[in-house]
Amino acid sequence: MAIASETTNAKPTYTKLVSKEGGAEYDLLPLHVCEETFAPLEVAYDYEAIREQVTRESIAAGPKSIWRYKPFLPVSGEVIDVGTGMTPLIKSNRLARRLGLKELYIKNDAVNMPTLSFKDRVVSVALTKAREFGFSTVSCASTGNLANSTAAISAHAGLDCCVFIPADLEIGKVLGTLIYNPTLMAVKGNYDQVNRLCSEVANSYGWGFVNINLRPYYSEGSKTLGFEVAEQLGWQLPDHIVSPLASGSLYTKIQKGFQEFVKTGLVEDKHVRFSGAQAEGCSPISQAFKEGRDFVTPVKPNTVAKSIAIGNPADGAYALDLAHQTNGNIEDVTDAEIIDGIKLLAETEGIFTETAGGTTIAVLKKLVEAGKIDPDETTVAYVTGNGLKTQESVQGYIGEPLAVEPNLESFERAWQRSRTLDRLEWQQVLI
Amino acid sequence: MSVKVLVPTVLQKYTDNQAVLECEGSNVKELVETLEETYPGFKGRLRDEQGKLRRFLNFYVNSEDIRFLDHEKTALNDGDEVSIVPAVAGG
Numbered sequence: 173m174a175i176a177s178e179t180t181n182a183k184p185t186y187t188k189l190v191s192k193e194g195g196a197e198y199d200l201l202p203l204h205v206c207e208e209t210f211a212p213l214e215v216a217y218d219y220e221a222i223r224e225q226v227t228r229e230s231i232a233a234g235p236k237s238i239w240r241y242k243p244f245l246p247v248s249g250e251v252i253d254v255g256t257g258m259t260p261l262i263k264s265n266r267l268a269r270r271l272g273l274k275e276l277y278i279k280n281d282a283v284n285m286p287t288l289s290f291k292d293r294v295v296s297v298a299l300t301k302a303r304e305f306g307f308s309t310v311s312c313a314s315t316g317n318l319a320n321s322t323a324a325i326s327a328h329a330g331l332d333c334c335v336f337i338p339a340d341l342e343i344g345k346v347l348g349t350l351i352y353n354p355t356l357m358a359v360k361g362n363y364d365q366v367n368r369l370c371s372e373v374a375n376s377y378g379w380g381f382v383n384i385n386l387r388p389y390y391s392e393g394s395k396t397l398g399f400e401v402a403e404q405l406g407w408q409l410p411d412h413i414v415s416p417l418a419s420g421s422l423y424t425k426i427q428k429g430f431q432e433f434v435k436t437g438l439v440e441d442k443h444v445r446f447s448g449a450q451a452e453g454c455s456p457i458s459q460a461f462k463e464g465r466d467f468v469t470p471v472k473p474n475t476v477a478k479s480i481a482i483g484n485p486a487d488g489a490y491a492l493d494l495a496h497q498t499n500g501n502i503e504d505v506t507d508a509e510i511i512d513g514i515k516l517l518a519e520t521e522g523i524f525t526e527t528a529g530g531t532t533i534a535v536l537k538k539l540v541e542a543g544k545i546d547p548d549e550t551t552v553a554y555v556t557g558n559g560l561k562t563q564e565s566v567q568g569y570i571g572e573p574l575a576v577e578p579n580l581e582s583f584e585r586a587w588q589r590s591r592t593l594d595r596l597e598w599q600q601v602l603i
Numbered sequence: 604m605s606v607k608v609l610v611p612t613v614l615q616k617y618t619d620n621q622a623v624l625e626c627e628g629s630n631v632k633e634l635v636e637t638l639e640e641t642y643p644g645f646k647g648r649l650r651d652e653q654g655k656l657r658r659f660l661n662f663y664v665n666s667e668d669i670r671f672l673d674h675e676k677t678a679l680n681d682g683d684e685v686s687i688v689p690a691v692a693g694g
Binding site: 204206207209210211212239301313363364365367368371374375377381383384387391406416418419420421422464467469470472482484485486489601 | 608610611612613615616622627651657658659660661663668670671676685688689690692693694
């Protein structure tokens with residue numbers, strides 16, 4: 173039996189940065205772009221070294237956080253562990269029955285720590301790396317969740333923080349950043365404009381931008397959403413996953429996570445289908461998929477799903493490739509369907525997700541109805557954020573409290589009225 | 604006609620490490636030609652083997668992606684700002 177790794181003394185498991193186009197190699201520095209092709213750089217690993225260090229048992233005995241998978245992550249030394257990861261994988265009964273699926277699971281990152289979205293995974297890795305590189309100020313371009321996470325975890329780590337968001341974000345996302353007292357730049361423009369500005373700032377300010385110059389390290393954190401699902405399914409891969417698509421990074425990294433578990437002998441190889449979810453009002457990847465293109469044409473976002481409103485997705489082409497290679501689908505849904513998706517998940521599973529999760533659930537439903545997910549497939553839907561952050565999106569689409577006087581008669585009248593409304597299948601009209 | 608050009612870090616070794624340049628050109632295509640004259644090798648880095656602008660580079664004129672404008676033929680006026688940005692950021 174292998175011995176649990178001494179993580180501080182273990183042989184390094186990550187070796188270099190490699191260009192995704194052309195294969196040029198680079199040292200492990202804060203770089204994110206290939207000088208030859210301008211393609212993204214990705215961390216390469218020594219899988220033999222990982223195989224020597226990990227077993228199912230050593231992982232299971234590790235911390236109850238993403239750091240149980242440390243040999244698969246591109247960091248050395250002391251990590252920032254704020255309890256991120258190991259979120260519940262819920263076996264769905266009521267939603268599964270409603271949709272007609274036999275084996276449906278919800279990976280619930282709406283309760284990820286510390287800021288209630290999957291972004292805590294990538295930020296924990298990025299800021300651990302930022303500290304290794306010696307950055308004293310960290311930053312990001314964000315649609316909201318990333319700003320929350322970067323602000324919170326940098327506060328914990330004692331790093332200075334300056335984050336950039338589009339000015340029109342939901343109030344919960346703004347407040348959920350400001351409370352940690354970073355410098356917050358609310359840019360008058362959409363996310364793609366924020367992102368461009370940050371790239372320009374990154375050129376001349378020596379900051380660690382988690383999703384720009386630290387992006388190769390940062391994005392590796394999303395693999396843990398693959399690792400955890402495989403471990404929580406009893407060390408096996410699902411048949412089909414559905415995840416939201418914004419930049420396309422999360423979607424492709426879940427697959428990288430699955431593949432790495434196969435390469436290191438932790439799970440058996442299996443053909444997993446990858447399906448992606450976009451909002452119709454920002455669906456550049458879905459449009460390309462439906463038109464059979466292998467390139468993504470940027471769009472200007474206009475959707476309630478602000479957290480995934482990226483009109484110019486960095487990993488869009490790779491997301492398209494993955495959907496094609498795995499016989500998956502990329503689909504989009506309207507804002508009304510997104511709200512219904514949020515409500516459906518809440519009413520059937522007791523999980524309140526934000527608009528990105530609503531998008532995923534609505535696309536899951538649409539794919540099942542179109543016969544594109546087999547009822548017998550073990551399917552995992554990734555819910556990546558928390559509904560309390562985007563309350564205004566469902567305002568006016570849910571019920572209202574019944575006002576009652578503090579006496580029995582008033583209660584009984586109200587109760588009768590609520591029964592009547594139920595019998596009439598009363599629905600609030602969308603305004 | 605003078606245009607301000609913002610150069611990303613990965614291209615600054617062709618521009619004597621300058622992040623901001625002043626340059627001439629009536630449209631984006633012409634601007635690239637002029638940049639090549641001053642900084643030999645620059646243009647070659649922007650295009651792939653087929654001569655097309657590389658897919659991982661975005662060009663913006665006054666903050667607008669040229670794919671929403673007139674692509675390489677997007678006209679430039681005195682005082683415009685052209686930004687060249689690697690596409691692989693964000694998300």
